Amino acid sequence: DVKVTQSSRYLVKRTGEKVFLECVQDMDHENMFWYRQDPGLGLRLIYFSYDVKMKEKGDIPEGYSVSREKKERFSLILESASTNQTSMYLCASRNTGNTEAFFGQGTRLTVV
Amino acid sequence: DAKTTQPPSMDCAEGRAANLPCNHSTISGNEYVYWYRQIHSQGPQYIIHGLKNNETNEMASLIITEDRKSSTLILPHATLRDTAVYYCIVRVAGYGGSQGNLIFGKGTKLSVKP
Numbered sequence: 001d002v003k004v005t006q007s008s009r010y011l012v013k014r015t016g017e018k019v020f021l022e023c024v025q026d027m028d029h030e031n032m033f034w035y036r037q038d039p040g041l042g043l044r045l046i047y048f049s050y051d052v053k054m055k056e057k058g059d060i061p062e063g064y065s066v067s068r069e070k071k072e073r074f075s076l077i078l079e080s081a082s083t084n085q086t087s088m089y090l091c092a093s094r095n096t097g098n099t100e101a102f103f104g105q106g107t108r109l110t111v112v
Numbered sequence: 113d114a115k116t117t118q119p120p121s122m123d124c125a126e127g128r129a130a131n132l133p134c135n136h137s138t139i140s141g142n143e144y145v146y147w148y149r150q151i152h153s154q155g156p157q158y159i160i161h162g163l164k165n166n167e168t169n170e171m172a173s174l175i176i177t178e179d180r181k182s183s184t185l186i187l188p189h190a191t192l193r194d195t196a197v198y199y200c201i202v203r204v205a206g207y208g209g210s211q212g213n214l215i216f217g218k219g220t221k222l223s224v225k226p
Contacts, residue, residue, distance in 0.1 A: 004155075033214070043156070043199075043216035090155050092214070100146075101214055103155030 006091050006104040013111050019078040023091030031094045032074035036087040081111045116200045121221045130187040132220050134200030137181045147185045149196040190224045197221050
């Protein structure tokens, strides 16, 4: 089975902290994605990567950056966490072509 | 990617078929229809996808109209564990870059009742 593993299920951080959310997939997928999910707004794409060291902005990249140094790992970085970044963060991976995406279990981040 | 329209919520009796509609009237010829679901507090889970032919797998059936402007996901015998938000997504079969991203709408909250 494909596994997409997010490093933390729950995280509490203080305003202004630098936050790293890690995601690892074990199926050699080229494409990896970071979403956030908020009540009433659904899933929104933050960033995605289609290859090592490649990244593209999604719909809401402001306040976030990403890193993909190795194919299996895609990190989401909050340079200076703010309370409006309190959310559920979901990582996904997918192979190139017409294939399904696999999601991690999510990280519920609270910024206080 | 084309936008989709789904009803915000639906109820279904346990053991009955759940039919979830989706409108995608601006779908392009090279866009597939995907269905995912998200059970509370979990990540979304892939269910099924198709281009123009009807598809069936162990989880569900997908019926796409001939003009491809709408589709229906069918759960043949809904159980309480099928209570979830169901997302209909259309996307290009991409080969990297910005093509092929999943753009999630708000989905349909399906409640299966005993």
